[in-house]
Amino acid sequence: MEQFYKLLKEYNKNFAAKVNDVPEWFLQYTEEEPPLYWKTVYEILKNEDRNQSIVEIGAGFGDVTALLYFMGFKNVISFEREESLIQYINDKVKSIFNKSANTINSSYPQELSFSPDIIIQVNCSYFNQSNNKEEYIEQVKSTYRKNGIPRMFVFETIDDSYQEVNANFPYFMRLNKIDIAKEFPKCQLEAFVTYKFPQNKVSKTIYKICK
Numbered sequence: 476m477e478q479f480y481k482l483l484k485e486y487n488k489n490f491a492a493k494v495n496d497v498p499e500w501f502l503q504y505t506e507e508e509p510p511l512y513w514k515t516v517y518e519i520l521k522n523e524d525r526n527q528s529i530v531e532i533g534a535g536f537g538d539v540t541a542l543l544y545f546m547g548f549k550n551v552i553s554f555e556r557e558e559s560l561i562q563y564i565n566d567k568v569k570s571i572f573n574k575s576a577n578t579i580n581s582s583y584p585q586e587l588s589f590s591p592d593i594i595i596q597v598n599c600s601y602f603n604q605s606n607n608k609e610e611y612i613e614q615v616k617s618t619y620r621k622n623g624i625p626r627m628f629v630f631e632t633i634d635d636s637y638q639e640v641n642a643n644f645p646y647f648m649r650l651n652k653i654d655i656a657k658e659f660p661k662c663q664l665e666a667f668v669t670y671k672f673p674q675n676k677v678s679k680t681i682y683k684i685c686k
């Protein structure tokens with residue numbers, strides 16, 4: 476994994492040198508160490524059967540996508556709603572793995588012809604049209620159940636221990652373990668802290684939610 480990250484980092488550094496205006500969240504993947512959430516996704520999935528179908532929500536520049544290909548998952552569909560990013564994701568997967576990525580330029584949830592085994596939504600917290608906690612939770616749950624309940628949902632949240640004012644992450648979308656346990660009853664839950672304010676700009680937690 477360390478060797479693969481070196482390769483990914485070099486690819487991204489070259490890419491960032493050529494493309495103007497890359498967002499700050501992408502630049503994490505040009506640093507010496509990968510972001511903790513990326514390593515956490517690896518740890519969560521490392522013993523999983525590679526034949527399971529994965530839906531990735533919000534692929535961005537394809538760095539989690541690339542991790543999934545590196546790990547050998549054979550059935551990955553990556554949703555990215557920004558059209559301008561699709562070619563970048565496809566180029567990355569082609570260049571590093573000589574494979575054609577299965578990338579869909581659309582906002583998830585979308586109806587699929589199958590029920591994914593695993594849904595991954597990390598570094599992808601947006602309240603979209605939600606105006607309050609109830610609506611935000613409904614947004615999350617409609618993502619979770621749109622195509623049948625996945626065996627595993629890897630979901631990174633803004634943690635409610637984060638108390639600063641932040642227009643991108645209003646208070647109503649900050650969740651804690653009790654919220655997650657309430658919304659996913661009967662599921663097995665594991666929590667992994669990925670960012671902690673004030674060392675990081677916000678506090679985030681990845682939940683591994685298994686039915």
Ligand SMILES: C[S@@+](CC[C@H](N)C(=O)[O-])C[C@H]1O[C@@H](n2cnc3c(N)ncnc32)[C@H](O)[C@@H]1O
Nearest residue numbers: 500533534535554555556557581582583597598
């Ligand atoms: C902060 S970036 C992170 C990208 C990637 N997850 C990573 O960690 O490198 C979030 C991306 O998710 C996309 N996005 C947000 N909500 C989405 C949705 N519901 N469906 C598809 N793409 C989405 C945004 O356009 C953006 O490119």
